[in-house]
Every structure is written in C-alpha cells, then in structure tokens.
Amino acid sequence: MTTRIETRFAKCRAEGRAALVTFLMAGDPDPATSLELIKSLPKAGADVIEVGMPFTDPMADGPSIQAAGLRALAAGMSLAKTLDLVRAFRKDDNETPIVLMGYFNPIYVRGVDKFIAEANEAGVDGLIVVDLPPEEDDELCIPALKAGLNFIRLATPTTDDKRLPKVLTNTSGFLYYVSITGITGAATPDYSKVGDAVARIKRQTQLPIAVGFGVKNAQTAGAIAAYADGVVVGSALIDTLKNSLDEKNGATQKTIGAVTKLVSEIADGVRQARKAAAE
Amino acid sequence: MSTTLQNSYRTGPDERGHFGLFGGRFVAETLMPLILELEKAYEVAKKDPAFQAELDHLAKHYVGRPSPLYFAERLTEKLGGAKIYFKRDELNHTGAHKINNVLGQILLARRMGKKRIIAETGAGQHGVATATACAKYGLECVVYMGAVDVERQKPNVFRMKMLGAKIIPVQSGARTLKDAMNEALRDWVTNVADTFYCIGTAAGPHPYPAMVRDFQSIIGKEVRWQMEEQEGRLPDSLVACIGGGSNAIGLFHPFLDDKSVEIYGVEAAGHGLSVPDGHAASLAGGKPGVLHGNRTYLLMNDDGQINEGHSISAGLDYPGIGPEHAWLRDIGRVIYTSATDKEALDALQLCCQMEGIIPALEPSHALAYVSKLAPTKPKDHLMVINVCGRGDKDIFTVAEHLGGM
Numbered sequence: 001m002t003t004r005i006e007t008r009f010a011k012c013r014a015e016g017r018a019a020l021v022t023f024l025m026a027g028d029p030d031p032a033t034s035l036e037l038i039k040s041l042p043k044a045g046a047d048v049i050e051v052g053m054p055f056t057d058p059m060a061d062g063p064s065i066q067a068a069g070l071r072a073l074a075a076g077m078s079l080a081k082t083l084d085l086v087r088a089f090r091k092d093d094n095e096t097p098i099v100l101m102g103y104f105n106p107i108y109v110r111g112v113d114k115f116i117a118e119a120n121e122a123g124v125d126g127l128i129v130v131d132l133p134p135e136e137d138d139e140l141c142i143p144a145l146k147a148g149l150n151f152i153r154l155a156t157p158t159t160d161d162k163r164l165p166k167v168l169t170n171t172s173g174f175l176y177y178v179s180i181t182g183i184t185g186a187a188t189p190d191y192s193k194v195g196d197a198v199a200r201i202k203r204q205t206q207l208p209i210a211v212g213f214g215v216k217n218a219q220t221a222g223a224i225a226a227y228a229d230g231v232v233v234g235s236a237l238i239d240t241l242k243n244s245l246d247e248k249n250g251a252t253q254k255t256i257g258a259v260t261k262l263v264s265e266i267a268d269g270v271r272q273a274r275k276a277a278a279e
Numbered sequence: 280m281s282t283t284l285q286n287s288y289r290t291g292p293d294e295r296g297h298f299g300l301f302g303g304r305f306v307a308e309t310l311m312p313l314i315l316e317l318e319k320a321y322e323v324a325k326k327d328p329a330f331q332a333e334l335d336h337l338a339k340h341y342v343g344r345p346s347p348l349y350f351a352e353r354l355t356e357k358l359g360g361a362k363i364y365f366k367r368d369e370l371n372h373t374g375a376h377k378i379n380n381v382l383g384q385i386l387l388a389r390r391m392g393k394k395r396i397i398a399e400t401g402a403g404q405h406g407v408a409t410a411t412a413c414a415k416y417g418l419e420c421v422v423y424m425g426a427v428d429v430e431r432q433k434p435n436v437f438r439m440k441m442l443g444a445k446i447i448p449v450q451s452g453a454r455t456l457k458d459a460m461n462e463a464l465r466d467w468v469t470n471v472a473d474t475f476y477c478i479g480t481a482a483g484p485h486p487y488p489a490m491v492r493d494f495q496s497i498i499g500k501e502v503r504w505q506m507e508e509q510e511g512r513l514p515d516s517l518v519a520c521i522g523g524g525s526n527a528i529g530l531f532h533p534f535l536d537d538k539s540v541e542i543y544g545v546e547a548a549g550h551g552l553s554v555p556d557g558h559a560a561s562l563a564g565g566k567p568g569v570l571h572g573n574r575t576y577l578l579m580n581d582d583g584q585i586n587e588g589h590s591i592s593a594g595l596d597y598p599g600i601g602p603e604h605a606w607l608r609d610i611g612r613v614i615y616t617s618a619t620d621k622e623a624l625d626a627l628q629l630c631c632q633m634e635g636i637i638p639a640l641e642p643s644h645a646l647a648y649v650s651k652l653a654p655t656k657p658k659d660h661l662m663v664i665n666v667c668g669r670g671d672k673d674i675f676t677v678a679e680h681l682g683g684m
Contacts, residue, residue, distance in 0.1 A: 057457065108569050182309075
C-alpha cells in the first residue's frame with residue numbers, strides 16, 4: 001500500500017524539486033490557533049506536515065521547541081487532543097501527509113496498540129519518535145509498521161556507514177537526516193558536508209532523504225534543497241510564532257500570517273533551489 | 280557467562296540492558312553509537328585487572344576506603360530493638376558515596392580518550408565528586424544544576440567552583456535535577472566527539488545503571504566482610520534512602536541472593552504521599568514510563584507528562600528511580616517504603632544527638648525508617664543503614680525548617 005507520504009515525495013520528485021516539511025507543535029499557542037495554523041500550511045507551500053506531540057522533557061530539543069511544548073501543555077494540550085487536531089485537519093485535506101513527532105512516554109502511557117489504532121483512524125501517516133533507536137524497535141516501530149503507518153527514523157553525523165543499515169532497516173516513508181550533532185534550533189550546518197552525507201546515505205537506500213536542523217529562511221532551505229529530497233523547518237517557524245504572541249503567550253491577529261509568510265518564503269527558496277543550481 | 284547462578288537476582292541486566300520490563304536504551308540516534316562505544320569500553324575495562332587495581336588504589340588512598348562499619352550504640356539503646364550499624368560513606372573524600380562511581384567513570388573516560396566531562400547534579404554531591412576527579416586528572420568539567428538547587432545548595436556550588444568546574448544553572452522546567460539531566464543530555468548530543476557524560480545515579484540508558492551499580496557495590500562488599508569481622512555473620516537487614524538509588528543499589532546488590540537478609544529502600548515522601556506533587560516517591564506514587572533513557576517507575580500524569588517531585592532533600596527530588604530498583608520492587612526482593620520531610624528532619628536531629636554525626640538529609644530518610652523498624656526487631660537483629668552523605672551541605676536548609684537555630 002502506498003502511503004500519503006510516499007505519494008507526496010514521488011510527486012515532488014516528479015516536479016523536480018525537494019519537498020518542504022514543516023514542523024509545528026500541536027496546541028501551540030492554544031489548540032484552536034494551532035488547528036488554524038496547521039490548516040493554513042499546505043496553501044503556504046508545505047508538502048509534509050510534522051506535528052509535535054508536546055512533552056514535558058524533550059531531551060533532544062533546543063529552547064524554542066521546549067518552550068513551544070510547554071506553551072501547548074499550559075493551554076491544555078494532550079496526546080488525545082493532538083489526535084483530535086489531526087482528525088479535524090483531515091476533514092478538509094485528505095492528501096497532505098501528517099507525521100507525528102515526539103517522545104515515547106506519552107505514547108507508552110496511552111498504550112501502544114491503542115495509540116496506533118487511534119493514529120490510523122485519525123489520519124496520521126507516519127511517526128517520528130526521537131527516543132526510540134533501532135535497538136528498541138519492538139516497542140513501537142514494528143507494531144506501527146504492521147498497522148500500515150510509516151516509521152521515520154533520524155540519522156545523524158554519528159550514524160556511520162557501519163551503523164546506517166541498522167537505522168535504515170524498518171525505516172519507511174523517508175529518512176530524516178539531522179545535519180548536525182546537537183539539539184533542534186542549533187547552529188547552521190556546513191552545506192557542503194550535507195551534500196556529501198546525503199550522497200553517502202543514498203548509496204544504501206532508495207528512501208527519500210529529508211534534511212533538517214539549522215534551516216532558518218529561504219536561503220538556508222534552498223541550500224539544502226539543492227541536495228536533499230526534503231527540507232525540514234521547525235524552530236524557525238516556532239520562533240516566528242513566538243514573536244507574534246502577546247505578553248501572556250496568547251495568539252494575536254499577526255500569528256497565522258507571520259508563520260504562513262515565512263513558510264511561503266521558505267517554500268519559494270525550496271522551489272528555486274534546483275533551478276538556481278542548474279543555471 | 281557459564282558461571283551464572285540459576286535463580287540469582289544478581290545477573291541482570293540482559294544484553295539489551297533490561298531488568299525485566301525496566302531499563303533499556305531510549306535515547307536519540309545521535310547518542311546511540313556513543314552508548315554502544317561506552318558499553319564496549321566498560322566491558323573491556325571491567326575485565327582488565329589494571330583498571331580494577333587503579334580503582335582500588337584510588338579507593339584506598341584518595342577516597343579513604345574502606346569506610347567504617349560503626350556500631351551506633353546510643354541510637355540502638357534509644358530505639359530499644361535491633362543492633363544498628365552505620366555504613367559510614369559520609370566519611371569518604373567529598374562527603375558522600377558519589378565519589379565511588381565518579382572515579383570509576385573518570386578512569387573509563389580517560390581510557391576512552393575523552394577530555395571533557397559533563398555531569399548533572401541535584402544536591403551537588405555528584406557535581407562536587409565529578410569536579411574533584413576532574414581536577415585531579417586535569418579534565419574540563421561542566422556541571423548542570425537546576426537553578427533552584429543552585430540556590431538551596433550554595434555550599435556545594437562554591438566547592439565545585441573552587442575545584443575549577445563550570446556550573447551551568449538550568450532555567451528550564453522546574454529547574455531541579457530532572458531538568459539538569461535533560462540539559463546534560465542536550466550538551467552530550469551536541470558535543471559527542473570529545474565529551475563523556477558522567478551520570479551520578481544508577482539510572483539512564485544502558486550501560487549506566489549496571490555500571491554505576493558496579494562501582495557503588497564496593498559499599499555492600501565491604502559491609503559483608505566488615506560484619507563478618509565484627510559479628511561473625513551476615514547482617515539481618517539493610518536500609519538505604521532512594522532518589523535515583525545509587526547508594527542503595529551499591530549496598531543491596533552484593534546481598535540480593537542472601538535470602539535471610541531483609542532489604543529496605545526508603546523513598547522521599549515529602550509533604551506526604553497523599554499530597555499531589557508533594558513527594559518524590561516514584562515507586563509508591565508512580566507507574567512505569569520512559570524517561571532519560573530508561574523505562575522505570577515515574578511520577579507523571581495520565582497523559583504521560585512528567586510531574587515535579589518534591590523533597591526537602593535536593594538529592595532525592597527526582598521523579599524517577601533506577602530501573603533495577605523498579606524490577607526489585609516488582610519481583611518483591613526489596614521492600615520499598617518512604618519517609619516524609621518531617622520524619623527525615625526528626626531523624627537527622629536524633630542522629631546528631633545520639634551519635635554526634637550530622638547526616639545529610641538524604642540518609643536521614645533511611646534513618647527515619649530505621650527509627651520505626653528497629654524497635655520491632657529483636658536485640659540480636661543486625662541492621663545496617665547506609666549513611667551515604669554528611670549533612671554539612673544541608674545546615675542552612677535544616678536551620679530554615681527548624682527555625683531559630
């Protein structure tokens with residue numbers, strides 16, 4: 001069975017461009033605004049939507065995404081409400097892939113089988129669970145794959161050629177290459193190395209490779225889009241969202257527009273990248 | 280291992296780091312190769328007599344081991360039951376059991392060629408021990424400490440600074456130990472090439488829980504021969520406080536297969552187990568979940584969001600517990616109980632007055648349970664309590680609570 005994720009990456013490839021993968025935290029700054037934001041992303045140019053599942057202790061995330069999760073939790077967000085958000089999005093959009101991204105504990109506490117069934121029914125296409133390396137595949141990865149969800153794995157600069165096959169086994173949909181060792185929202189990577197890394201991984205897999213960490217604007221997105229099948233942007237969107245909030249972290253009239261404007265600019269950067277490289 | 284005993288409680292974890300349901304390696308991919316490298320390096324070191332000899336030498340000449348097993352005569356008389364012995368790990372260099380583990384890990388870091396050491400700390404005892412070992416070996420030392428703990432454990436902050444460590448006050452979350460550990464993990468993910476993460480308790484991803492336990496087991500091993508020397512037999516019961524549980528597992532592990540030995544772990548009940556968010560007793564008030572690289576009992580809400588623990592003791596103020604304790608609880612080998620802030624303060628004063636020993640707030644929780652348990656036991660019952668830290672660091676906290684001192 002072809003998933004929405006596979007279909008979407010194939011479509012972008014056919015258009016001769018990288019896919020834009022956007023990340024926002026579910027429920028940030030509040031559940032209603034968050035739904036509006038996520039609904040507005042496809043029109044602004046997002047090809048794949050990653051939705052963060054808020055967690056109190058996001059060990060691999062930088063200050064921006066940590067704060068986003070805490071804002072969402074303070075606004076009453078939960079895993080159940082995150083699934084509701086996906087359900088609501090799916091009412092109007094049956095094509096844009098949705099990937100839930102987060103940490104294992106809320107899923108584990110909800111119950112793995114229950115969560116997988118609910119995610120499928122809500123219209124989730126894939127999962128990224130940061131603290132489940134291949135060594136823990138029995139926990140969630142294998143049951144999720146059996147249920148028809150994609151399980152997207154992160155590869156990093158520390159994933160050498162010897163370890164890469166282990167990471168690629170049971171990865172589906174796409175591979176998320178984290179371009180630096182570090183937390184989300186950290187420094188900009190060295191783009192020449194990103195190209196080499198993508199080429200290295202491509203020798204071992206047919207999966208599309210999306211690259212993230214350090215994408216801040218159209219220019220940095222374009223630099224990555226020249227090499228990769230997908231560009232992931234998260235912290236920059238969340239920073240923009242944060243800057244649009246009032247002093248009590250409430251949404252303002254500017255919030256939706258500020259985020260979609262940046263998404264549009266980055267989408268343009270992604271779309272121009274290969275043309276620019278070809279000229 | 281062909282010598283593995285059947286029906287032994289001491290053979291865990293399995294090759295994937297599991298103690299029954301608990302343990303494991305729940306970390307980001309960036310860290311996974313490092314954890315595998317660490318596991319391999321530790322396996323080699325463990326079997327190398329030179330490594331053990333170096334550690335033994337340091338234990339004797341630098342730490343001051345063996346720590347005494349001391350008969351607490353007046354406390355025994357006062358409580359009127361079991362014969363109470365203190366395992367005096369508070370006499371170690373740096374004032375707590377933490378140094379036992381730190382020296383093991385720092386020697387390992389040196390073997391692995393790592394030049395930069397990071398650590399998390401709650402009460403500051405692990406931070407001080409790490410700063411000490413780094414000073415001794417000329418290694419860069421960065422200690423993450425919750426901003427709240429920086430405030431309430433000032434003496435240890437100054438000690439770490441004197442020893443040349445860089446202290447990073449952590450402002451995220453509740454700004455205590457849990458958040459310090461998050462921040463240390465973030466540092467590690469960022470600085471993978473040259474950095475060694477020296478975890479202070481028997482928790483975290485495999486191989487840390489087993490490795491820290493091994494380094495701390497010197498406590499229980501000494502108690503075995505010391506008690507043999509003084510009383511000609513094994514103790515009848517062991518009592519230790521539990522935050523993450525490293526001092527406790529160090530005392531307990533060598534006795535797990537001795538069925539005649541009763542074992543008690545004492546968690547921090549803070550304001551009381553019935554007070555929401557008012558305690559740090561993960562076994563009594565938590566359920567299984569995944570945090571900081573391992574599956575264990577955690578204090579959390581129905582959505583799997585981690586709650587903040589509370590304890591008067593910054594060293595017990597952690598919403599989880601080492602995975603081996605979680606397993607020992609489920610199989611029933613160790614009895615886990617708890618003591619409140621107030622009970623710990625009372626026990627601390629009792630210990631000062633009866634024995635002239637100022638214990639830290641952490642072992643005061645174990646003492647609180649001893650003062651309940653000892654009177655129920657016969658006079659020939661030998662009870663060992665691990666006095667795992669000295670109270671100098673806590674005098675201001677204690678003074679504040681007792682008032683007018």
